[in-house]
Amino acid sequence: MRVSTLGTFPLQKPHLPEESSKTVTKQPLPEMVSSLRLLTLTSLFSPSFTRRTTVSLRRRLHLRPPLAAGFSVQSAASSPPETEDRLDHKKSSRAQDPANTDRVITPRSQDFNAWYLDVIANAELADYGPVRGTMVIRPYGYAIWEAIQDYLNVKFKETGHSNMYFPQFIPYSFIEKEASHVEGFSPELALVTIGGGKELEEKLVVRPTSETIVNHMFTQWIHSYRDLPLLINQWANVTRWEMRTKPFVRTLEFLWQEGHTAHATPEEAEKEALQMIDVYTEFAYEQAAIPVIAGRKSKVETFAGADKTYTIEAMMGDRKALQAGTSHNLGQNFSRAFGTQVMDTLALSESKSKIRKFTDENGQRQHVWQTSWAISTRFVGGIIMTHGDDSGLMLPPRIAPIQVVIVPIWKKADEKTGVLNAASSVAGTLKTAGLKVKLDDADQRTPGWKFNFWEMKGVPLRIEIGPRDVSSGSVVISRRDVPGKQGKVFGISMEPSILEAYVKDRLDEIQSSLLQRAISFRDSNIVDVSSYEELKEVISLGKWARGPWSASDADELRVKEETGATIRCFPFEQPQGTKTCLMTGNSAKEVAIFAKSY
């Protein structure tokens, strides 16, 4: 039996240096932190604070944000065994050089990874946990995950799935049973060996994925074809002892949903696997504005344990591919390993009219046909890396925790009440209309500071209300996705029905504009190739190569070896016409997409 590798995190098993077992990062001496922070905080809360200009405020405020400090702290204390965990970039280029500390976010074009980490820190999406490779998902980041959950949870139920919960501790023997033919899964496992103060007789695996325990239970619940299809899902945490970690994209523990289904026929299982990759695809396009390419994995890239793996592949801002969700047709691999079978001799087929013989040719009871499918908190990383820009995060309205931020502006004390009343009334109007609205009426920050802050947090629309707006009964509205004056419209009426319609239209426009922009970016970075030379050229430019492929697994591995690119998928959407394999010159049925990936 083959090992389960369901999910979005590729299993990589590098040989580890000795440091890898060091799990807890050292914290700096409390006195040191205090003095550093005291300096900053004293500046922030000094009486002269509110007189500073917006620009210098912004520089000042971000001098040493707590989160960036948190990241630097860990990067200083931990020894990342692999280069992808590049947190020491910050240490070397900024944190240790006071002159460099006042730029908020590394420009995306300058260093994509540093930009990514800066955005996560400054937008307060996540922070490092005390154990190497773990992540604390902060409220703003978690709210994005909740938006993902809310949408998918409804879709899963609409398509007949029920939520449930399986224990996270799995007897080691289950994994062995299933993984006996797969080398090196164990390097990824976290094992509980002590429970209740005693050494356990059998080690327990902390769930890296649940096919084994799911099948153990399915075997007890499924007896008749009437028990099928069995369609379940769970929202859970999973643990994989990853060495090259990166917030959201690859962490030691992450959150996901894992769907598990059992069916009476291979056709039903195939239909289910395709249905769920479609659900993911629709989610990516419609909600996250990420124009993923859906397709089938090559045999080499198919997860062990699956007969077929379907995937959605997203192009990040640095043009690397992110596997953003997968759906596996598991065939009978797990049902055979765990004896999950139906004992009826006759069964109704899915059409409910045709009797189907429910034994195989040898009169054996039939093992069920299964699927599994998952999307994880990695998707949040995909959203950041698809839409963000030099100013920070940019969130599609449909998954933004805050869709509209309202910034009241006043100078004189006698203006304040009128402005705040109007702002509050506008906030009320939009909340009643079902929008997610934040009124930032804090006294301590200037409007300029607030503009930058909420831009950095990726809020799609900003409404400004000053004394003159109050007089004219109108507001100023700025789009996050159109910088500067182009994105700013004056004189929108505060009249509730007009304002509501205007704001909703703009949010729809932004949603659609982010998707269109991402489609253009994606399409301008996928190049059709007809030879291996062309493929190498395209990959070396950082782009995706698409070309006919019918070569061997060995050829596929050679491409990976020589270019760093892998087959991301054979896309469902295939060009017409005859095709000639770019590698062998033989005829090919399909084009494949090659790219470097996360």
Place this chain on the structure above:
Amino acid sequence: MRVSTLGTFPLQKPHLPEESSKTVTKQPLPEMVSSLRLLTLTSLFSPSFTRRTTVSLRRRLHLRPPLAAGFSVQSAASSPPETEDRLDHKKSSRAQDPANTDRVITPRSQDFNAWYLDVIANAELADYGPVRGTMVIRPYGYAIWEAIQDYLNVKFKETGHSNMYFPQFIPYSFIEKEASHVEGFSPELALVTIGGGKELEEKLVVRPTSETIVNHMFTQWIHSYRDLPLLINQWANVTRWEMRTKPFVRTLEFLWQEGHTAHATPEEAEKEALQMIDVYTEFAYEQAAIPVIAGRKSKVETFAGADKTYTIEAMMGDRKALQAGTSHNLGQNFSRAFGTQVMDTLALSESKSKIRKFTDENGQRQHVWQTSWAISTRFVGGIIMTHGDDSGLMLPPRIAPIQVVIVPIWKKADEKTGVLNAASSVAGTLKTAGLKVKLDDADQRTPGWKFNFWEMKGVPLRIEIGPRDVSSGSVVISRRDVPGKQGKVFGISMEPSILEAYVKDRLDEIQSSLLQRAISFRDSNIVDVSSYEELKEVISLGKWARGPWSASDADELRVKEETGATIRCFPFEQPQGTKTCLMTGNSAKEVAIFAKSY
């Protein structure tokens, strides 16, 4: 520093026999199971099946339900070290005696614990996981938990809390740091000692509760009073190596929410702790129809790590108390242990108008004041044990996964279409009205079987539609909480507006009736006592004793020793008048409630 024991699961640390480290239960030989099941299934699907009478069908169908088998299997293979895990009851009284196997659910009055396990098995709420003490929460049970989540999640957000997620692996040193003065927490921990194929330098604790890691992070996020209050919550799994396990009530891994807050003043923390126990109380009364008694724990029963613990105590059907939710005022215990402090010298008080000096008398920076509060899947056990009866589960409409089940009834083939159309139309009407409706149109079961099945699943209302009802345009409606003819009303019009109003009224009535019934039961089982002799008498009758108490901790422990009862709480609602301590005869400020508990 004291250990955190936040939550609803009392920490018990019995000395364990050697068997306790045996974590995986043996499964019976596959052939044996198959043959047993084959017998049953053959009966079920034999051609004569549909001709049986309802009663004999019911007996037959429940002969050996897979779940009961699952439970028995484990009880046969595992050796529960304590008597509370009484699954072997089933083995001795039923599973091994074929003559006894045809009663579905042990009568509640005969054996409350066996009844509880039978209900869980037959209503498919949960099943055992392969690791001792773990539980698989099945869709129907999980849907109850989702109803709890949906309600509380909204309340938490309304009261200003944000969801987030902390890693479940906690460095062992964190626990040690915090637990140094508490003996014996470590017997409850599950420890990860191997990660990525290597022995870890430092053991990792699988989260039993999160105060330590929360404070580690709070210390990095809180610098100024402006960062306060910090109000967060997480929905998560937690692990406690419990020896005496019982599905939902006490399991090795369970699901919960844990709120954690930090405040600038002790008054704010106290207000928060009280606010959250109020949220729990309102949930228990209004949604779960459980008339909990809210109050303060005695010093002995206060969780170590807390200055004060507030609790909601529910009376189960066997009159044992269930601690169903707790809210702790943690004072500065954790903030001192982890150095979570504010560095401002001046701060605005909560009224935002009064300047408050933000240092203590010695000029030290102020540690924050904290709370934590939790409700877990244990609450599902509380719902079962409050409302269930001999027929099975009985669910309050507001948390029932299915509020109305529709059973179409026909005999002749030519009646079928009309009946099914009407049933489907009624289902549509009620779904449109926002109700949770199940149309049970399965061909394979008789109406009588369905009646019993959905009663056992606790569905509040059943609608029956037969050919005559179709002709008259009406339906028959039966209440789960009023057995037999009394609960059955004929001739309710199918006209949507009439039917919707009728059904909604009945559901409201049932909700209210379940609560009233539970209040009566509770109040008739709480007895006021004025002496220790009276207390002992009341406890020995299995009731709750309420009496004035101002005696010592030693006296309280003596009561526990001699009667098995503990102080459940000093209820918020106190009787008027002067009070004399039942134990010492000294004057007392408050009455306490004593009871045996889960």
